[in-house]
Amino acid sequence: xxxxxxxxxxxxxxxxxxxxxxxxxxxxxxxxxxxxxxxxxxxxxxxxxxxxxxxxxxxxxxxxxxxxxxxxxxxxxxxxxxxxxxxxxxxxxxxxxxxxxxxxxxxxxxxxxxxxxxxxxxx
Numbered sequence: 001x002x003x004x005x006x007x008x009x010x011x012x013x014x015x016x017x018x019x020x021x022x023x024x025x026x027x028x029x030x031x032x033x034x035x036x037x038x039x040x041x042x043x044x045x046x047x048x049x050x051x052x053x054x055x056x057x058x059x060x061x062x063x064x065x066x067x068x069x070x071x072x073x074x075x076x077x078x079x080x081x082x083x084x085x086x087x088x089x090x091x092x093x094x095x096x097x098x099x100x101x102x103x104x105x106x107x108x109x110x111x112x113x114x115x116x117x118x119x120x121x122x123x
Contacts, residue, residue: 001026003114005095010120011085019080021095021114029053029073032103034110035080037091037119044094049103050078056102063089085121092116 007019021033034049049058050069057069066085071078078095096110104110 001028001031001097001112003095003097003112005093005114005117008093008117008119010122013085013087013121013123015085015121016081016083017085017119019082019093019095019117019119021078021080023076023078023097028076030099031097031112032100033069033071033078034096034098034103034105035067035069035078035093036096036107037089037093038116039091044107046105046107047093048080049105051102052100058103058105060105082119085119087121087123090119090121092118 001023002025004022032052035047036044037047038044048069054071066083068081094116095114097112098110
């Protein structure tokens, strides 16, 4: 499966963005998807994950209650709705896929990555 993340941009603190991760190439509903983010000089960190059916989600503590992962398997797309954004959410956001029922937090658990999309939150 190939992935393409989009939807990033510049937003003021307190604002919202919705990221998309579009898939092609294989049956998307066979894959759990994770969202990660990375800032220069730091390791890629887990943000959220969604099971292949979309029934189970997991969030990092720093985004819980503000971010929501969802998916539309008919459209081969996973979303990350980000509300009440903070300057510390500024990063390049990536989506990854793994051919399992549920997602996982380590980056090493994901077989495929899309190119990132930049999110910048101004104070």
